[in-house]
Amino acid sequence: MKSFKGRTISWELADGVLELELHREPCNEISSTMLEELEKFAAALEALTSHASAAPEGPSALIIHSARKEGFSAGADLRELYHRSQELAASARLASVRKFLERIHRVMNTIDASPLTTIAAVHGVCFGGGFELALACDLIVADKMTRFCFPELRLGLIPGFGGIPRLKRDLGNGVVRDLLLTGRSINATKALAVGLACQVAAEGEALRVARSTAAQVRKFDRATSAAAKQFIKPIPHKELQREIEIFCEVFTRPAVMEGLRKFVESTDALPYLP
Amino acid sequence: MSCATRPQKEMPMRTLEQTTDEILNLTATHFKVPRAELAPNDDFFKKLGIDSLQALELLTRLENHFGIELPDYELQGVTDFRTLANRIQSRL
Numbered sequence: 001m002k003s004f005k006g007r008t009i010s011w012e013l014a015d016g017v018l019e020l021e022l023h024r025e026p027c028n029e030i031s032s033t034m035l036e037e038l039e040k041f042a043a044a045l046e047a048l049t050s051h052a053s054a055a056p057e058g059p060s061a062l063i064i065h066s067a068r069k070e071g072f073s074a075g076a077d078l079r080e081l082y083h084r085s086q087e088l089a090a091s092a093r094l095a096s097v098r099k100f101l102e103r104i105h106r107v108m109n110t111i112d113a114s115p116l117t118t119i120a121a122v123h124g125v126c127f128g129g130g131f132e133l134a135l136a137c138d139l140i141v142a143d144k145m146t147r148f149c150f151p152e153l154r155l156g157l158i159p160g161f162g163g164i165p166r167l168k169r170d171l172g173n174g175v176v177r178d179l180l181l182t183g184r185s186i187n188a189t190k191a192l193a194v195g196l197a198c199q200v201a202a203e204g205e206a207l208r209v210a211r212s213t214a215a216q217v218r219k220f221d222r223a224t225s226a227a228a229k230q231f232i233k234p235i236p237h238k239e240l241q242r243e244i245e246i247f248c249e250v251f252t253r254p255a256v257m258e259g260l261r262k263f264v265e266s267t268d269a270l271p272y273l274p
Numbered sequence: 275m276s277c278a279t280r281p282q283k284e285m286p287m288r289t290l291e292q293t294t295d296e297i298l299n300l301t302a303t304h305f306k307v308p309r310a311e312l313a314p315n316d317d318f319f320k321k322l323g324i325d326s327l328q329a330l331e332l333l334t335r336l337e338n339h340f341g342i343e344l345p346d347y348e349l350q351g352v353t354d355f356r357t358l359a360n361r362i363q364s365r366l
Contacts (some may be wrong), residue, residue: 027327071327074278124331125327142336145331145334145338146334147333182345183347184346184347185330186338187334189338190343191335
């Protein structure tokens with residue numbers, strides 16, 4: 001499927017570049033509906049790239065970006081997680097969360113392992129699951145007003161969409177510990193300095209810079225680019241699976257539901273600060 | 275090739291008043307409010323009616339302007355411009 005317009009995302013293949021746009025209000029919180037549509041996208045991505053080397057009009061690059069002015073993505077839809085959890089008994093709650101994690105991991109792994117050169121064009125809020133989606137991409141182009149953050153520990157959780165293994169793969173462990181254990185957010189300049197972002201763009205220019213980068217990528221032989229990527233970007237499957245297990249262990253603690261409740265019910269201007 | 279290093283030209287230190295003034299100017303521009311309506315002791319959440327995402331935008335703009343990193347947990351409990359200026363001043 002070369003194009004799709006859904007409730008939370010849309011995509012289009014044009015001139016050898018596949019663009020995936022996130023457009024769920026308010027800030028692309030990853031809900032069950034968005035997950036379903038991301039699964040459709042992952043299936044389309046695999047179909048479009050299975051004959052990539054043979055089809056001259058096939059894609060060379062993928063750009064993921066957001067149409068929401070607030071940012072790239074605020075991460076998992078915690079309100080949906082909390083309310084759905086309240087409707088379920090403890091055992092069913094855990095099974096439901098595990099299933100969601102396994103499904104989102106399959107999507108992230110498909111993007112991570114795609115033979116295309118993948119670029120996240122990010123701006124504004126790039127938190128939690130949104131940050132994890134960006135980390136699945138090969139390159140991150142960040143608007144200078146971007147903030148990256150893993151706020152999960154503030155809720156008694158760990159990142160669960162594959163963020164920790166991918167962050168460990170890509171960055172020094174000191175940065176990983178800083179981001180994870182303090183839950184603080186960092187700006188685009190810092191992200192560039194630590195090697196998280198590859199380029200910083202002026203305000204409102206990340207998508208244009210990503211398109212320019214994709215045009216450069218398009219000049220190269222796709223099979224060679226795919227081989228180079230496979231060599232330099234291994235998928236940390238064992239650690240990804242371990243992350244799901246740790247998340248599920250942590251999720252059963254009563255403090256998590258309490259943390260989620262406080263977040264969902266908070267009218268505080270800074271609910272993400274404990 | 276000489277190993278002598280040229281002495282670094284030091285930037286003049288900002289005073290707290292200057293830092294506060296720059297914060298007020300940036301805030302007025304970012305949130306499109308008249309500068310004259312903002313004062314150092316104002317509660318910026320109440321005055322501007324901003325939410326957490328907008329507070330992060332302001333933090334990013336301030337970090338970019340002053341060329342500093344200010345961990346967001348240091349802003350816990352900070353609600354007025356003068357205290358914010360103190361936090362920033364400690365990073366300059």
